[in-house]
Amino acid sequence: MNKASLKLTIASLLTASAMNLQAAEEKVLNVYNWSDYIAEDTIAQFEAETGIKVVYDVFDSNEVLEAKILSGSTGFDLVVPTSDFLARQVQAGAFIKLDKTKLTNYSNLDAKIMDMLDDTADPGNQYAVPYLWGTTGLGYNVNKVKEVLGEDAPTNSWDLVFKPENMEKLQKCGVAFLNAPTELFAAALHYVGKDPNSVDPNDYKDTGEAYQLLKAVRPYVTYFHSSQYINDLANGDICVAIGWSGDVLQASDRAAEADNGVEVEYVIPQEGALAWFDLMAIPADAPHKDNAHKFINFLLQPKVISEISNYVWYANPTPASKEFIDPEIIEHPGIYPSDETLAKLYGAKVTPAKVSRTLTRSWTKFLQN
Amino acid sequence: MTTQSSAKLKKWLTRLTPSGRCAILAVPYFWLFLFFLMPFFIVFKISFAEAVIAIPPYTQLMTMAEEQVQILLNLGNYAYLIEDSLYISSYLQSVRIASISTLLCLVIGFPMAWAIVHSSPANRNILLMLIILPSWTSFLIRVYAWIGILKNNGFLNNILMYTGIIDEPLRILHTDTAVYIGIVYTYLPFMILPLYTALMRVDYSLVEAARDLGASTTTVLLKVLLPLTKAGIIAGSMLVFIPAVGEFVIPELLGGPDSILIGKILWQEFFNNRDWPVAAAVASVMLLLLMVPIMFFYRYQKREMEAG
Numbered sequence: 001m002n003k004a005s006l007k008l009t010i011a012s013l014l015t016a017s018a019m020n021l022q023a024a025e026e027k028v029l030n031v032y033n034w035s036d037y038i039a040e041d042t043i044a045q046f047e048a049e050t051g052i053k054v055v056y057d058v059f060d061s062n063e064v065l066e067a068k069i070l071s072g073s074t075g076f077d078l079v080v081p082t083s084d085f086l087a088r089q090v091q092a093g094a095f096i097k098l099d100k101t102k103l104t105n106y107s108n109l110d111a112k113i114m115d116m117l118d119d120t121a122d123p124g125n126q127y128a129v130p131y132l133w134g135t136t137g138l139g140y141n142v143n144k145v146k147e148v149l150g151e152d153a154p155t156n157s158w159d160l161v162f163k164p165e166n167m168e169k170l171q172k173c174g175v176a177f178l179n180a181p182t183e184l185f186a187a188a189l190h191y192v193g194k195d196p197n198s199v200d201p202n203d204y205k206d207t208g209e210a211y212q213l214l215k216a217v218r219p220y221v222t223y224f225h226s227s228q229y230i231n232d233l234a235n236g237d238i239c240v241a242i243g244w245s246g247d248v249l250q251a252s253d254r255a256a257e258a259d260n261g262v263e264v265e266y267v268i269p270q271e272g273a274l275a276w277f278d279l280m281a282i283p284a285d286a287p288h289k290d291n292a293h294k295f296i297n298f299l300l301q302p303k304v305i306s307e308i309s310n311y312v313w314y315a316n317p318t319p320a321s322k323e324f325i326d327p328e329i330i331e332h333p334g335i336y337p338s339d340e341t342l343a344k345l346y347g348a349k350v351t352p353a354k355v356s357r358t359l360t361r362s363w364t365k366f367l368q369n
Numbered sequence: 370m371t372t373q374s375s376a377k378l379k380k381w382l383t384r385l386t387p388s389g390r391c392a393i394l395a396v397p398y399f400w401l402f403l404f405f406l407m408p409f410f411i412v413f414k415i416s417f418a419e420a421v422i423a424i425p426p427y428t429q430l431m432t433m434a435e436e437q438v439q440i441l442l443n444l445g446n447y448a449y450l451i452e453d454s455l456y457i458s459s460y461l462q463s464v465r466i467a468s469i470s471t472l473l474c475l476v477i478g479f480p481m482a483w484a485i486v487h488s489s490p491a492n493r494n495i496l497l498m499l500i501i502l503p504s505w506t507s508f509l510i511r512v513y514a515w516i517g518i519l520k521n522n523g524f525l526n527n528i529l530m531y532t533g534i535i536d537e538p539l540r541i542l543h544t545d546t547a548v549y550i551g552i553v554y555t556y557l558p559f560m561i562l563p564l565y566t567a568l569m570r571v572d573y574s575l576v577e578a579a580r581d582l583g584a585s586t587t588t589v590l591l592k593v594l595l596p597l598t599k600a601g602i603i604a605g606s607m608l609v610f611i612p613a614v615g616e617f618v619i620p621e622l623l624g625g626p627d628s629i630l631i632g633k634i635l636w637q638e639f640f641n642n643r644d645w646p647v648a649a650a651v652a653s654v655m656l657l658l659l660m661v662p663i664m665f666f667y668r669y670q671k672r673e674m675e676a677g
Contacts, residue, residue, distance in 0.1 A: 061640070064640065067639060070426045092422045092423050092424050093423070179626075221626075223543045356641070360642050
């Protein structure tokens with residue numbers, strides 16, 4: 001072997017090993033998460049720690065995420081669907097089982113929450129790790145509601161929005177409902193004393209009690225939308241919203257910052273409310289599965305996840321993070337509810353296709369009337 | 370080989386090889402094939418499948434069973450569209466909103482086009498520019514701007530309240546009125562530009578002649594101007610009507626919950642029900658529905674060309 005050919009061999013060996021490294025995993029991670037749902041410097045911290053470049057993209061509805069996942073080959077390495085949506089996507093074969101040997105911080109997770117997920121969305125906790133969780137309850141403008149309904153306004157009860165006599169007065173200052181059919185029907189079913197996860201299509205038809213309840217207050221609802229109420233509550237354009245805990249509290253925060261005299265409060269009604277979990281899962285065709293595991297493991301650190309909770313006002317599933325969380329968040333009964341309230345929360349289950357069609361159809365009819 | 374036979378061969382060859390004219394014509398056909406026909410066939414194909422929980426979420430039409438290809442067509446999705454009154458009523462509502470918007474665009478656009486044509490050439494270019502200028506910013510931002518203008522606590526209501534014209538804010542946002550405002554605002558340039566071209570071509574000695582013969586303004590408009598600009602009116606109306614029928618963004622952002630247009634129905638089938646086959650059927654029917662005015666336009670244009 002002469003010198004020239006030796007050089008060539010070394011060069012080719014070098015390129016081969018470089019290519020091997022690349023095959024192991026490119027230093028990139030594509031994350032698809034909810035909008036306004038992470039602290040400002042979380043990504044930068046992860047990039048500095050691991051050298052992995054994060055491409056971060058956001059969505060604002062489970063339906064949009066699901067349509068992408070079900071089309072296949074999304075190119076995302078980590079997605080964050082809500083529990084009941086995840087359950088259906090697992091059925092479709094959309095995710096890989098997590099490699100828990102790579103998740104060294106897995107033991108930080110709250111055992112109670114993991115048991116609940118084991119029971120509902122993810123049997124055996126095989127596919128997903130919870131990211132944050134929250135509830136669907138009531139957001140209201142403290143002063144305006146008092147002004148309209150008087151001192152003893154039922155602000156801690158679903159009566160506020162499900163009793164026509166209250167709604168009739170509230171319409172003056174504006175009421176927004178989430179445009180989330182499954183969650184609204186669950187709330188209505190629960191209010192009339194039925195199973196919020198009913199699989200009986202009759203419970204969702206226009207002859208059912210839940211529909212009648214919603215229909216009676218329909219004329220007084222200003223609009224149905226799932227994100228606009230944040231701004232409108234903060235500006236005082238509406239005074240009551242059925243909304244998501246963290247979103248309402250962000251509105252409250254914005255109003256306080258703007259110092260516009262608007263005081264927004266969030267409450268989990270005493271009758272109970274829907275608790276939902278946003279779960280991290282890795283798509284079956286994710287190009288960077290290793291990096292995705294690293295990111296999940298990173299987020300399981302108490303300090304990291306506490307900063308996110310401090311920023312977005314949602315509870316996290318890592319009990320050890322509580323010592324780092326701001327007192328006004330940890331003590332807020334709407335974010336970290338008391339055990340008594342916790343016992344009244346209910347989770348969402350997958351609805352069969354026939355039920356979801358009946359539900360959507362009823363919802364459309366409901367909106368039209 | 371004789372020279373005669375070689376000449377014959379040459380002629381035969383030239384007939385076989387595509388001429389330049391064919392090659393140029395092939396480009397738009399290829400474009401249409403690739404970006405219209407192919408996607409449409411994919412959608413059309415899905416409309417005969419059944420929804421399942423899988424990736425992708427519908428059944429395959431062709432299956433291999435015992436080494437034989439089986440094709441299963443499911444017509445249930447189309448039957449479903451007829452069974453449930455929701456679909457027909459939302460098609461009708463879409464057509465109604467699109468028609469009224471088109472008419473409003475015409476009524477507003479015609480005088481504007483007329484004014485542009487009759488201004489001095491220097492001003493004309495500036496005015497045309499002003500018509501096109503708004504489309505330099507994102508369509509979405511302009512629709513959001515309308516939210517700011519129309520909302521209860523918004524620009525318009527504040528001005529009206531300040532001047533004392535009204536005492537209580539007008540509810541415009543989240544009503545059909547807001548949808549009309551949004552659609553007319555967005556599509557008005559598509560009406561004005563063809564009308565402008567048509568009005569430019571009018572021979573105004575005909576208008577003068579009509580005037581000399583004692584025709585009133587209305588008569589001049591109805592009997593002279595409108596017939597002469599018919600092509601522009603039809604072209605403008607098509608450009609407004611067709612996208613307005615399938616409009617999703619404007620009713621979603623400005624409309625109330627009761628404005629269930631066909632675009633919204635498509636969204637619901639696709640995202641809420643996860644029923645791609647029914648969504649595909651809704652889309653196919655919508656296309657067929659729009660074919661009627663398009664064919665009408667095409668035939669009209671052909672007749673005009675033959676006459677001209």
